[in-house]
Amino acid sequence: MYERDASPAPPPPPGAPVHAYTHYEVVAINLTIEGGRYRAVAMAHHDQPDGRRAYQLCLWPALPDGRRTGWYWWNPDVMTRRDLR
Template identity: 50%
Template sequence: MSEKRFGAEPAPEPDGLTVVHRFSSHEVVRVNLYIAGGFYRSVARASYETPDGRLAYDLFLWPQPDRSPSGWYWWDASRMKRRTYRGPGSVS
C-alpha cells in the first residue's frame, strides 16, 4: 500500500491569530494513522480549524513517542480513525 494513499499529511503549526482548542485531561481524542512507513496510535493534544473547514490535530504518537513524528497533521477520515472519550469533567 502506498504512502500517498495511507500517509498522514503534515499541517502547519498555527500562527498567533489561529484559535487553537486545547484538550483537557477529561477529553481524550485518539487517532490511529499511518505515517513515515509505520502505523501509530496517537492522542490529540490540540486542534484548529481553517476558514475553509479543514481540521488539524496536534498528535502525540506511539509506540515510540521520543522517536515518532509527533506534530500537527490534517484530519482525513479516509486515512485515519478517530475516537473521542469525554470524562465527567469535560465541557461539551
C-alpha cells in the same frame, strides 16, 4: 510519502484560536506515517477557514527520528478517531 499516510499540517499561525484538550477530553486517533502505524492522542486542534481541521498529536511509538508530536490534517479516509469525551 505513502498513499495511506496522514498529511502533515503546519502549526497554527500566531494568535489563531486553538482548542487544547484536557486529560478529561480524550480523542484517540490511529494513523499511518511514512508507512508505519501509530496510535495517537489529540493534544489540540485548530480549524482553517476552508473547514479543514489540524490535530496536534502525541504519537506512540515515537517516529523513527525520535519525535513524539506533530500536526496532521484530519482525513477520515486515512485516520480513525475515537472521541471518548
